[in-house]
Amino acid sequence: MSNPAETKPLPIKVITISVVLIWLFLAAFPFLWTMWGSFKVEGDFFSRANWFNAITGPVTERQHGSPFTLAGYEGAWIEQEFWKAVINTAIVTVFVVIISLTLGTLGGYALARSGFKYTFWLLMAALVFRAMPHVTLVSGYLLPFFQLNIWGYLPTTIIVLVAINQPFTLWMLHSFFLSIPKDLDEAAMVDGCTRFQAFRLAIIPVMWPGVITTGLFSFLLAYNDFTVTSMLLSQENQTMIPQINAFLGSTQEEGKVMYAVAAVVSAIIPLFVLILFFQRQIVSGLTAGAVKG
Amino acid sequence: MPHKTFLSFIWPSLVAMLLFIALPIVSVGFQSLYVEHEQVLVVGETCGPFGCTEEVSVDAAAMAALRAEQPAGQFNGLGTYTNASHLATDEIAEIFATSENFSEIRNRIMNLPFYKALIFTLSYTFIVTPLVIILGFIIAVAVNAVPAMLKGPVIFFSLIPMLVTPLVGSLVLFWMIDSRGIIGAALQSIFGDPSLSLKASPTLTWITLFVYGVWHSAPFAFVVFYAGLQTVPRDTMESAMVDGANRWERIRFVTIPYLMPLATFIALMQLMDNFRVFEPIIGFSAAASATSLSYLIYNDLRAAESPLFGSAAATSMLTIIGVIILLLPVLRQNWREFNRKT
Incomplete structure (x- = not known):
């Protein structure tokens, strides 16, 4: 200096x-x-x-x-069949990310471009929904899910995780779309596009940085979730984190603790790689809400 | 944007939230008014070579029929809210009537499961949140001052405790504080007490959970503050220097006021996240000495024979009320800002 x-x-x-x-x-x-x-x-x-x-x-x-x-x-991967949980986690995370980004971009875009008062109330409701402890929602799901006979399957869990993730995705993409100038899509509409065409032709090409950042956090939510997956998935459809917890119950015998240790390390490694490649996006995502208020 | 276009963009997301967030809350409210069916008992005689004995058993078929007819259980009104494992109104009244001094009242209230969990949840929320903000600020100021080549690795490693899920993060620490693990063994030799165990006493368990909470969330505060520090206006800083402010005064009168809105943001996020503390209790196997509201719900749903939906739902409703009380100031402030803008 x-x-x-x-x-x-x-x-x-x-x-x-x-x-x-x-x-x-x-x-x-x-x-x-x-x-x-x-x-x-x-x-x-x-x-x-x-x-x-x-x-x-x-x-x-x-x-x-x-x-x-x-x-x-x-012991963990072969004997205890941790690989099955890894595959389930992969399925859940991929679908949760894709679906919540699709819904989130549409909704976030609408919230950013509509000036009516109800957008405020929707965002506030989303904030309250985001603050709900997940386990309180789970206690609302269980009984209806048992009745409808959809408990224990991966698609149910995926939809639930998408919904739980929506408030956050909406907030984040809403503030990201606010930072894209209105003129861009309005110019397209003056040129004769409908709102949806304007979104597709003018907004989608420039929205990827925000979508990738939001997608990282959707990934983290689905990957890290314990509450929802442990309560809503049956034993054979279990994902990684509940599976690790299940190891602990059965690992009182000598040597089995190391299975849990190995499984924990296996679950951490992908996060290491993720942070290595996307450090900048994660940091900008964490601070996005703060800087824009 | 006309209402119709708005709706056509937002409906998928709206439907998802209504179906899986709003409706479950209604469902929880409904379930909390019901309790499990009482068991239908039948008396049967079993005759063996040594005569007959009468046996009382649960009539499984009748129970199944009852459950099919009324899946939520039988109506109980607000009974579940006031019973001993929730608000415990009778017990509280009795405690206040028969106890002599404050500490006795406190001890007896701490034995009621709901209040025990509530007190832990609140202590966790209001102890961890400020510590996270302070520690995050200190790290951010320090990292901002070190050579650039150190910054990247520091941010990389800081993100790990935060992004690793609480269950996994707490397990990693749990194995280290085991009396045979490295931290546990180190503490034993520092205090010269070979029987010292962080898992043994409730106080130490609470402290362990608090330390975990700070370790887990401080990176968040650090990253946000660090990003904020990059935008502190240079002019203000320089004019403070010209006016003779020393290093500490510059932090106290320029940096801190400038970062105040960020601190509010971190506090809001942390209050929401810490209020639902739950996974560390499982990771640290701490349920014997520390339970939180979320843990109580989880435990009811995991009950050995059949889930206690009514009890879990009542605790959930009380938790939701807690969340709303916690958020009220924020909502009010947002409302004012929104009104000012329009």
Whole structure:
């Protein structure tokens, strides 16, 4: 920096750097530790003798002949059939993202372009709906779903997740469409387009940054959901996160805890990759609501 | 945009929200007025080689018929709301009538499941939210001051605790604070107490959950504040410098007032999210010493024999009322702003 008033004295530099490093450690270490530990056996990851065993892995070496083992992953993915849950999660997330973006772009666009008072009430209702704890909604679903005999299937859960996701999607896309100048689609309409054609020809080509950002958050909601999926899916249609919770119930025996550890790490890795590629979009999405009020 | 066009754009999204958010709330309200059917008992005689004995058993066929006829159960009015596992009006009246001092009242109220959950939920909401804002602000100011090459990795790793689902995040920490895990073992050696366990006492469990909550949400506050810091106007900052404001005064009188609207936004989001705290309680297996409103509902729905729909629905209604009370100030403020604009 050229401005001499902005050069910092040494103590302040030391303090800021150490705050940042401490935070970096707090945020990253638990995950790195668990990832490393997932290649060990229970005797090392939960070592009674010495915590350092979790790093060097002497028990793992004794049992498997090398300080790293895939036993936990084998147990979780093959023996406990975690792969089925992974496939279910993939189905649920793909459909939830596609459907909620389709509904959300149409609705968000309408909310952004209509000046009537009821748009305000719709947005406020969406805010209240967003604040509803999901488990209260689930307690409303169960009985009707049992009666209609649609409980336990993936499509039901997908639709429910789309609906739960709508308030957030609407808010986000609404504020994104507000940032696209009105002139763009109005000019198209002056040229003779209907509203829908204007949307298709003038808005869709420029809306992708906002849609991708919103889509990331829809993905996260569907991928991370525990409440809805654990209550609305039958055992064989279970997704990853409820499946991990189910592991915990049955993992009291020696060694089975490592299945859950391996499954947890398997569920975290895709998020790592996602953040790696979309860090900028996620950050802009998190701050979008804040900056625009 | 004419009403008709508006409707043709928004109806799919509107239908989804009405069917799966508004209608379930109505359904919850309806269910909360009903309780499960009483069990139909039949007395049967079983005769063995040593004579006959009378046995009372549940008549499964009659129960099934009853359930088919009235799936929601029998009408109970507001009975479920006032019973011992919800508002417990009788118990509260008795506690106030027979207790001598405040701490006795407090202890006895803490034994009622609904109030225990309510107190935890409120403490969690109102302790974690301010801590998240403060910690997020400190990290944002610090990160803003370090060399640019550090910023990317810091943001990358900060996003992980927030974006990982609470159940998974809390499990990761839960395994570390196990007395055989690294944090648990470290605490034992720091305090020189080999029997120390974070899972044992209710107070320590509460603190663990609070710490988890801050760890999980601080990145959100950090990212929002950090983005806000990039837009602090340079002119104001420079004129503050010219006027002789030192580093602290610049933060206190320029940065903080400028970021205040962001703090309100974070507080709103955090209040909503923290009020439904639930997954960490499962992740940390903390239900014995800390339950939240959402956890109570989950637990009722998971009840071993058949789900307690009535009880879950009553708790849900009370939770929804809580959410609305929490949001009232925000709604009022939005209403004023909207009126000013139009």
